[in-house]
Amino acid sequence: MEVKGISQAVxxxxxxxxxxxxxxxxxxxxxxxxxxxSDIMQVxxxxxxxxxxxxxxxxxxxYGYNVEYLYEEIGRILGLDQEHNLIIVGAxxxxxxxxxxxxxxxxxxxxxxxxxxxxxIRGMQIHGIxxxxxEEMEQFVREKGIDIAVLTIPKESAVEVAEQLVSYxxxxxxxxxxxxxxxxxxxxxxxxxxxxxxxxxxxNLSSGSI
Amino acid sequence: MEVKGISQAVxxxxxxxxxxxxxxxxxxxxxxxxxxxSDIMQVxxxxxxxxxxxxxxxxxxxYGYNVEYLYEEIGRILGLDQEHNLIIVGAxxxxxxxxxxxxxxxxxxxxxxxxxxxxxIRGMQIHGIxxxxxEEMEQFVREKGIDIAVLTIPKESAVEVAEQLVSYxxxxxxxxxxxxxxxxxxxxxxxxxxxxxxxxxxxNLSSGSI
DNA sequence: TAGATTGTTAATCGATTAACAATC
DNA sequence: TAGATTGTTAATCGATTAACAATC
Numbered sequence: 001m002e003v004k005g006i007s008q009a010v011x012x013x014x015x016x017x018x019x020x021x022x023x024x025x026x027x028x029x030x031x032x033x034x035x036x037x038s039d040i041m042q043v044x045x046x047x048x049x050x051x052x053x054x055x056x057x058x059x060x061x062x063y064g065y066n067v068e069y070l071y072e073e074i075g076r077i078l079g080l081d082q083e084h085n086l087i088i089v090g091a092x093x094x095x096x097x098x099x100x101x102x103x104x105x106x107x108x109x110x111x112x113x114x115x116x117x118x119x120x121i122r123g124m125q126i127h128g129i130x131x132x133x134x135e136e137m138e139q140f141v142r143e144k145g146i147d148i149a150v151l152t153i154p155k156e157s158a159v160e161v162a163e164q165l166v167s168y169x170x171x172x173x174x175x176x177x178x179x180x181x182x183x184x185x186x187x188x189x190x191x192x193x194x195x196x197x198x199x200x201x202x203x204n205l206s207s208g209s210i
Numbered sequence: 211m212e213v214k215g216i217s218q219a220v221x222x223x224x225x226x227x228x229x230x231x232x233x234x235x236x237x238x239x240x241x242x243x244x245x246x247x248s249d250i251m252q253v254x255x256x257x258x259x260x261x262x263x264x265x266x267x268x269x270x271x272x273y274g275y276n277v278e279y280l281y282e283e284i285g286r287i288l289g290l291d292q293e294h295n296l297i298i299v300g301a302x303x304x305x306x307x308x309x310x311x312x313x314x315x316x317x318x319x320x321x322x323x324x325x326x327x328x329x330x331i332r333g334m335q336i337h338g339i340x341x342x343x344x345e346e347m348e349q350f351v352r353e354k355g356i357d358i359a360v361l362t363i364p365k366e367s368a369v370e371v372a373e374q375l376v377s378y379x380x381x382x383x384x385x386x387x388x389x390x391x392x393x394x395x396x397x398x399x400x401x402x403x404x405x406x407x408x409x410x411x412x413x414n415l416s417s418g419s420i
Numbered sequence: 421t422a423g424a425t426t427g428t429t430a431a432t433c434g435a436t437t438a439a440c441a442a443t444c
Numbered sequence: 445t446a447g448a449t450t451g452t453t454a455a456t457c458g459a460t461t462a463a464c465a466a467t468c
Contacts, residue, residue: 009459011413015406019388033425045425046461053427061426062468078409079416093310097303103388103405109412148411172415174408178229178313190411192404195313196225198384199288201358201400202319203221205382206289219435243449255449256437263451271450272444 010051014078016041017051021071033064083108084172085146089161090153091116091124091131094176098150099127112144134161141168148172155179162189220261224288226251227261231281243274293318294382295356299371300363301326301334301341304386308360309337322354344371351378358382365389372399 020041024032038045052058052070055077059065075081086104088095091114098104099111114131116122124131132140140146149165151158151173158177165173166187175181175191183189230251234242248255262268262280265287269275285291296314298305301324308314309321324341326332334341342350350356359375361368361383368387375383376397385391385401393399 006417007459008410011410012406014413015403015409016390018409019406035425044461046463047459049426050428050460057427059426060468061466062424064425077413079412080409082412082416084412084415093303093307097307098404100303101404104408107405107409109408147415172411174411180226188411188414190407190414192402192407193225194308194311194402195317196222196229197400197402198314198319199225199228199290199317200218200221201382201384201398202289202292202294203224203287204398204400205294205357206292207216217435245449254437256439257435259450260436260452267451269450270444271442272448274449 006054010054013043013047013051014074017048018071018074018078018080021067021074024067025071029067031064032067032070034059036064080107083110084148085110085112085144086148086150086174087111087113087115087137087141087146088150088152089115089134089137089165090151090176091118091121091126092152095150095152096126098152099129109148112146113140115140138164138168141165141170146170148174150174150176152176216264220264223253223257223261224284227258228281228284228288228290231277231284234277235281239277241274242277242280244269246274290317293320294358295320295322295354296358296360296384297321297323297325297347297351297356298360298362299325299344299347299375300361300386301328301331301336302362305360305362306336308362309339319358322356323350325350348374348378351375351380356380358384360384360386362386 020037034045034048037048049059055073058070058073086109088099088111095114099114105111111127111129114126114129115134115137116131117134121131122133147170149170149172151162153161155177158175158179159181162173162175162181162183166183170187172188172190173181173183175189176194178193178195180191181189230247244255244258247258259269265283268280268283296319298309298321305324305326309324315321321337321339324336324339325344325347326341327344331341332343357380359380359382361372363371365387368385368389369391372383372385372391372393376393380397382398382400383391383393385399386404388403388405390401391399
């Protein structure tokens with residue numbers, strides 16, 4: 001199952017395949033060909049087959065792909081068959097938004113704790129989860145086997161907090177701070193730079209409307 | 211100034227250049243060579259020069275690039291010299307998080323209104339902005355010259371609301387709903403699919419730790 | 421079996437990197 | 445002027461698309 005050297009371009013497309021297959025599944029559709037999927041998703045059928053075949057032959061000649069089976073397989077490839085224990089660091093609106101988002105839990109991403117240094121919200125409950133002071137983070141991470149930390153703190157503290165988290169044994173960081181994090185080998189960082197995204201939109205607005 | 215046919219790969223890198231140049235500027239650094247920038251940013255000097263030269267020759271042989279000038283130019287390329295009028299559609303935590311994020315306003319993205327159909331929050335103020343009912347959206351968009359709508363609503367209503375917004379004259383949609391939006395030519399959509407991002411992290415956690 | 425559609429190899433296209441002449 | 449570094453062309457690399465033999 002551990003396939004090596006898959007490019008990030010391919011990996012970036014997997015969640016989208018997963019989403020469309022989930023919709024087909026919910027519609028009760030049993031099978032789909034790469035060509036049909038191509039029509040719906042606006043990518044070439046060739047790319048779909050090429051992408052999938054990085055991980056194995058999930059289809060059948062003359063038939064296509066079984067929707068439910070392919071959905072399950074892609075879920076497995078994405079690691080959605082495993083549970084992940086998450087903490088949120090930074091209980092601002094963004095942190096709260098993520099905790100409240102039900103979809104993550106459905107996919108095996110379980111929020112175990114929320115940490116924030118603001119004494120005003122300390123002790124509050126968000127989505128039934130207690131907001132704890134940062135001093136308790138190390139013990140919490142180690143004891144609860146937290147593997148993913150979600151950084152929704154200002155960029156000023158993000159680098160330092162990320163280093164701490166890594167030293168506590170965290171394996172992945174979902175970074176919303178507007179800064180690039182450098183972490184040791186084996187630690188994964190996935191950054192969501194919201195203002196980068198907005199600037200891209202801004203560029204396309206100015207130049208796309210010639 | 212309107213350069214055609216720049217690939218999205220290049221455009222995606224511009225905000226990151228902009229960010230690093232801003233930091234250099236704040237540190238009072240006057241000039242930088244592509245090689246120095248390469249060392250800091252972990253991209254090749256060749257790529258930096260190639261990227262920048264899509265838009266013009268901003269450097270000087272034997273000298274490098276003037277930090278402040280290049281910063282300003284990239285800002286201009288990204289359209290940050292122009293003001294954008296935004297509305298938020300969906301006053302949940304995510305919508306509130308974005309409204310409260312001061313950085314956007316600094317870059318010329320001004321939040322003019324917030325819309326939500328939930329009667330419980332209608333009439334509330336968020337960051338000094340009134341939450342209005344969706345029925346007032348059309349008039350508001352047309353009268354205030356809103357050009358960007360931020361969709362922080364569930365995917366169920368996103369497609370329909372996006373269509374409405376386009377018919378009201380919106381030019382860009384910053385989409386946080388977990389659905390792909392299809393819009394007419396000339397309208398720009400920039401999507402932030404948070405769960406896609408989390409799944410990518412999940413994949414890299416499972417496969418990266420072999 | 422014939423038809424359909426995959427898996428996979430080969431061809432093309434685009435993006436990145438290297439090299440170097442131009443020039444400050 | 446000599447040294448440094450860009451702008452730009454050429455070479456390489458990787459990703460996408462096309463084609464088709466394998467096979468259900």
